[in-house]
Amino acid sequence: xxxxxxxxxxxxxxxxxxxxxxxxxxxxxxxxxxxxxxxxxxxxxxxxxxxxxxxxxxxxxxxxxxxxxxxxxxxxxxxxxxxxxxxxxxxxxxxxxxxxxxxxxxxxxxxxxxxxxxxxxxxxxxxxxxxxxxxxxxxxxxxxxxxxxxxxxxxxxxxxxxxxxxxxxxx
Amino acid sequence: xxxxxxxxxxxxxxxxxxxxxxxxxxxxxxxxxxxxxxxxxxxxxxxxxxxxxxxxxxxxxxxxxxxxxxxxxxxxxxxxxxxxxxxxxxxxxxxxxxxxxxxxxxxxxxxxxxxxxxxxxxxxxxxxxxxxxxxxxxxxxxxxxxxxxxxxxxxxx
Numbered sequence: 001x002x003x004x005x006x007x008x009x010x011x012x013x014x015x016x017x018x019x020x021x022x023x024x025x026x027x028x029x030x031x032x033x034x035x036x037x038x039x040x041x042x043x044x045x046x047x048x049x050x051x052x053x054x055x056x057x058x059x060x061x062x063x064x065x066x067x068x069x070x071x072x073x074x075x076x077x078x079x080x081x082x083x084x085x086x087x088x089x090x091x092x093x094x095x096x097x098x099x100x101x102x103x104x105x106x107x108x109x110x111x112x113x114x115x116x117x118x119x120x121x122x123x124x125x126x127x128x129x130x131x132x133x134x135x136x137x138x139x140x141x142x143x144x145x146x147x148x149x150x151x152x153x154x155x156x157x158x159x160x161x162x163x164x165x166x167x168x169x170x171x
Numbered sequence: 172x173x174x175x176x177x178x179x180x181x182x183x184x185x186x187x188x189x190x191x192x193x194x195x196x197x198x199x200x201x202x203x204x205x206x207x208x209x210x211x212x213x214x215x216x217x218x219x220x221x222x223x224x225x226x227x228x229x230x231x232x233x234x235x236x237x238x239x240x241x242x243x244x245x246x247x248x249x250x251x252x253x254x255x256x257x258x259x260x261x262x263x264x265x266x267x268x269x270x271x272x273x274x275x276x277x278x279x280x281x282x283x284x285x286x287x288x289x290x291x292x293x294x295x296x297x298x299x300x301x302x303x304x305x306x307x308x309x310x311x312x313x314x315x316x317x318x319x320x321x322x323x324x325x326x327x328x
Contacts, residue, residue, distance in 0.1 A: 032326040039203070039322050040315060047211030054240065061215070061236045064228050072224050076214070155204045162200035168193070 012096040024094030031094065038087035042161075045080025046154055048073045053154075055139075056122075056147025062137035067130060103169050108160035115153035122146035173264055180260035188258035198254050199325075205247035206318060212241040213283075213314055216291055220307035222300065230303070234291035241283075268327060272320035279313035 015021055024030050054060030055069045092099050099105040126142035133139050139147075179185060188194050218224030219233045256263055263269040290298050290306050 032323065035326075036319050036322050039206075040318060042203075043207060043210035043315075043318060044214070046207035047209075047214050049211075050208055051211040051215050051237075051240070060240055061225070061233075063232055063236065064225055068225065068227060072226070073215075076218065076224070154207070158204050158207055159197075159200040162203050163196055166193075166196050 012100040015093060015096045021093055034087050034090050038084060041080055041083035041087055045077060045084050048076045049154055050151060053147040053150045056143045058138045065134045067134050102164060102167050104160050104163050108157055111153050111156040111160060118146060118149045118153060176260040176264040179257050185257040188254050195258060198251050202251040205244050205251055209244035209248060212237045212244055217307040217310050220303040231292050266324050268320050268323040272317055275313055275316035275320055279317050282309060282313055
């Protein structure tokens, strides 16, 4: 664990010295506008994820088969994720040491990781039974669990993301 | 006008939010969670209007299914937006981004609950695909404007 932290620290410190990284953080306009782009990307990504989660919970779009909800929103989720990743990486690239020492940033990263695992678990376990409940307005427990966890985890990602600049709990 | 804003900022509840080290931040963060739900409830219908997303479903059905989530997320936005406004009322008054956001917001709300609602709940085939696409693009543009100006308030005020 301490080796991982040391490796991460040296990576962040190296990026911190790049001229392009220094140029990004010295510009007065890059940071706010990349944040704006990150928020708009988040809207596309989280918006289409959350609406799918409502279907998994059986509380939204229940007349639409789950497979259709999933298939038809997928390209928009991927597009939103790609844009959010590009803008998010730009933010970290421009000021890596600001994020490295920030526990709220790592809370966000951890929540994203768990949200990803939740999506994979649904894909590899619950989705196998999808044909049995595809058109049912009340999905089985496993699907509701995946939907509820997804909402809670992505909400946590958004909350932590917005709280990063406050950097509470700083040593 | 400024005096009204100053009076609002001096309310005990406004000052309590402003003086707390975490209440404002938490409300601000919850505002973004509500934004994500709002964006989703708007986008499923706008995508359907563009012939994307749930295009195998009737437009009115998608709009009806999205509606409770649209209304709930707008209520969530107001409940988390008003406390931010009252606690910083004098700063907001001086911020051009705040006023831009309000103009976009009024336009977006009016458009959503008049023209857009009319088109999305109309009987099948009453409005052509050209009108549907225009409505979707205007909706996306107006609400994106609200989000962008809103986020900028925090940076340049």
